[in-house]
Amino acid sequence: MNARNEIARETAGSGRHGREITLRGILLGAAITVAFMAANIYMGLKTGMTFSSSIPAALLSMGALRLAGGGILENNIVQTQASAAGTLCNVILVLPGLVLIGTWHGFPFWETSLVCLVGGWLGVAFSIPLRRALVSGSALPYPEGVAAAEVLRAGHTEEGKGGLAVLMVAAAGSGAVAFLTNGLRLLAEGVLTAFAVGGAAFSVGSGFSLALVGVGYLVGIGACLALLSGVVIAWGLLVPLLTALAPQAGVPPGEAAQAAWAGQVRLVGAGIIAVGGFWTVAALVRPILASIAAATSAARRPARDLPRQERDLPILWVALGALLLAVPLGALFWSFSLSAGLSGAAAAGVSAAGILFCYVFGAAMAAVCGYLAGLLGSSTSPISGIGILATMVGALAVPAMIGVSANTELQRFGLAAVLLAASVVVTASSIANDNLQDLKTGQLVDATPWRQQAVLLLGVAVGSLVIVPLLSLLYNAYGFVGALPRPGMDPREALAVPQASLVTQIGQGIVHGTLPWPMLALGGVIGLGAVGLEVLFKRRGLSFPALTVGIGMYLPLSVEVTIGIGGVMGFLCERALRRRDPGTLEPSRRRGVLIASGLLVGESFVGVGLAAVDASAGRTGTLSLADTALAAGAPWLGLAVFGAGLGLFAAALLRSHGSDPR
Secondary structure, eight states: OOHHHHHHHHHTOOGGGOOOOOHHHHHHHHHHHHHHHHHHHHHHHHHSOOOOOHHHHHHHHHHHHHTTTOOHHHHHHHHHHHTHHHHHGGGGGTTTHHHHTTSOSSOOHHHHHHHHHHHHHHHHHHHGGGHIIIIITOOOOOHHHHHHHHHHHHTTSGGGTTHHHHHHHHHHHHHHHHIIIIISOOSOSEEEEEEEETTEEEEEEEEOOHHHHHHHHHHHHHHHHHHHHHHIIIIIIIHHHHHHHSOOTTOOHHHHHHHHIIIIIHHHHHHHHHHHHHHHHHHHHHHHHHHHHHHHHHHTSOGGGSOGGGOOSOHHHHHHHHHHTHHHHHHHHHHHHHHTTOOHHHHHHHHHHHHHHHHHHHHHHHHHHHHHHHHHOSTTSOHHHHHHHHHHHHHHHHHHHHOOTTOHHHHHHHHHHHHHHHHHHHHHHHHHHHHHHHHHHHHHTTOOHHHHHHHHHHHHHHHHHHHHHHHHHHHHHHOBTTBOSSTTOOGGGSBOOHHHHHHHHHHHHHHHTOOOHHHHHHHHHHHHHHHHHHHHHHHTTOOOOHHHHHHHHHSOHHHHHHHHHHHHHHHHHHHHHHHHOGGGHHHHHHHHHHHHHHHHHHHHHHHHHHHHHHHHHTSSOTTOOTTSGGGGGHHHHHHHHHHHHHHHHHHHHHOOSSOOOO
16 A cells, blocks of 8 residues: 555544544634734734744634534644644744845735745655654653643543633733733833943833733743843843943933944844854754654655554655745745846846755754754744844855845845845744644644644645735834834834844844944853853753843843743742642643733734724824823833732632642
8 A cells, every 4th residue: 555545544534533634623723823823923023022822722722622522633633733823923033124124115925925835834844854753752851742732631621621711811811901001001011211320321121011921931930041141141231331331422321221232232142142053053963863864764664564643744745845845935036036136047046045045054953943842842942043043144155155245236135035045944943843842742642643744734824825914914003113114103113023123133234244243252252151051051950041041132121021020930939839739830830821821812912903903094003092191100000900910820820729720
């Protein structure tokens, strides 16, 4: 029996394991993909952070399919398809750079969709050969994959019925606060103050976003401490030092601190990320090669000789499909080059170079991210660092490839081509990261790997069609910092797009020869120290990712501090439970994951809804009541509501009795 007949036979069902791929499951997965993609794009453009959608997707699927008698494997397929929403959106870490440099004046549908589709399908193809070695044959913890499996299992027990209710209550509360804050603007988004000591400028403050508190809880204390270490280095040391060395008469401390951070300190963070990224790649070369060798050896066995739980999509199909994707990828670069005025020969050269870069560098980064998914989880994998590395490598090669010299137009095209290629690499890396995490969940619930891989391909296709309208909606409603779609818009309302802004800044500096290399070099030195700490902590069984130190230096201060609050709160509550009643620790963690996911979903959905209102009205702040008398008390009201939200979250974590909300 050949592979095609074997797959056809398996499609009919899984016997005692229940149905996996169903029409209702595919439709439900598509709907959840759209919903969570909207939430992730909004959160990513605003703060630079996205969240893994596997767990909340599993919960929504569980609730929707419960009455229809859906089984655990059908639920697993839905969450696998919908999880593409949390990862395909990582293209926003780079792609908006094309708008920031003026190459695009919005997001063209086919070009943007093709970047996501080709990059996503390449990510699935790159990760399939790694499954046996990194998932079924590995002791990697896969924290989010295990958590998603726990949610799916709990959804099919009487004890787990309260899980969906917990998530929905948290989402409703977070959404209400977000509406009062960003819609009616009766609550402040945070507090930020600045002061000067001598010639040194200092900024301190925090945001009031409950969604970011949820992010901090999910990534854990290790990543949060690394993030806060970056905050201390950036805002406690470098910003004051730089402003003291170059004082600006008459400039308020807050503006001086912001200028030093945006123009110099973020580049130090980029240097840390670069060192951490190269360290990660070097450390994983041997296990990645061993993984590929093991997967290739296993693939030589006939499919019928493998148990159902070990069957991937046929490796020859995967390889052929990956090679065929070079055609649309080459067409993308060809069209992009011709639209910039290059000759046919030059466009062919750029297309060949783009394909080679995306395949070689993309495959390496996909393997690294897949490994890190097992080590750290999807939410804390350094996808932004991959974008920076891809842009740096590509930008360094541009002068040698197309001879940009002092030609401004060619320099801009060279940077644009690099950003386009880096977007494909980031998308492939993100999907590979997600695929291996989902396959771990499938392994734990006895699913069929090839079915998960097939529906993830479908999820990528759906997401690729949906992402452009969502990006266009948010860009036209708010604009980006440094790139507003029309005159008269309030720049204070613009979305920060922090990672895309930093990636673009680095790429521009390299291509134009204006990058302040001393700042990057300083970041490299600090990065070496952070890597040393990472190794030291790892030997003691603790987490301190060096890349996150760099991330803590280039995200906005209000975002970083709020995330840190969530991580520290979760750690303190867990420590209290461990001392008081260790038996309640696991139920508390599950409850915390559900609440944190709900906080993220609620605020993000409201953000997208408000963007739709503003876009239809043609202005920002359509529902704002900021001019009312209540607005004067917005900071205090915001602080009070934020404090109450933290108190309720902590109380839920510390609760000892009641049903386990799985």
